Each structure stands twice: as structure tokens, then as C-alpha cells.
Amino acid sequence: MLDTGLHIIISEDRIKQIEESLRELKKLIATLNTESNSIGDWLTEEEVLRITKLGKTTLYNLRRAGQLTQSTISGKNVYYRKSELERILNTNEKRNYE
Numbered sequence: 099m100l101d102t103g104l105h106i107i108i109s110e111d112r113i114k115q116i117e118e119s120l121r122e123l124k125k126l127i128a129t130l131n132t133e134s135n136s137i138g139d140w141l142t143e144e145e146v147l148r149i150t151k152l153g154k155t156t157l158y159n160l161r162r163a164g165q166l167t168q169s170t171i172s173g174k175n176v177y178y179r180k181s182e183l184e185r186i187l188n189t190n191e192k193r194n195y196e
Contacts, residue, residue, distance in 0.1 A: 127184075140169065143176040146183065160186070 108116075129149055141149070146157065157178075160166040165186060169177045 123187075137177070139179050139181055140177040141180055141183075143168075143178065146178050150183065 126149065143157065146152070147154065157166065161168055166178060166182055171177070
């Protein structure tokens with residue numbers, strides 16, 4: 099490993115915040131992976147709302163902006179891909195260093 103001489107000092111409180119965020123993300127991923135009503139890579143709109151705690155308007159705005167696609171069966175139930183939700187999370191991931 100190359101030693102650049104760069105040292106980052108992170109407070110203990112900040113480390114605890116990061117650890118808690120990682121625990122929450124791990125729970126979210128586990129929930130996404132174990133949904134019983136999902137069909138393959140697809141989640142119902144209700145599941146997405148419950149898992150992400152987003153509102154219907156936010157989902158609509160994400161679809162309208164082309165950031166999230168949807169599918170329906172007989173025009174009744176709306177489905178979203180888990181992989182697209184993960185892609186949005188990964189795209190919006192921020193690394194904050196103190």
C-alpha cells in the first residue's frame with residue numbers, strides 16, 4: 099500500500115454516525131432482498147413507499163424526470179425495479195469527510 103502521508107482525523111461521534119448510517123443501509127438492502135410480494139427484480143408501489151419512506155408525489159416526480167421507470171399489469175398495480183432504486187441510492191451516495 100502506498101503511504102501518501104495524508105492523515106484524516108474523524109471524531110468518535112462522526113464514526114458512530116457513519117456506523118449507524120451503514121447499519122440502516124444494511125437493513126434497507128436486506129429488506130429489498132427479502133420482500134415476499136416482489137416479482138423477481140420488481141417491487142409494488144406500496145412496497146417502495148414503505149421501504150423508502152418516500153411519498154407518491156416524489157415517486158411520480160422521479161418517473162417524470164426519467165430517473166425511475168415503472169411497469170404495470172393491466173394498468174392496475176405499479177411496479178418498480180429494485181435495481182433502479184439501488185442505482186439511485188448509489189448515484190446519490192455522498193462521502194463526507196471531516
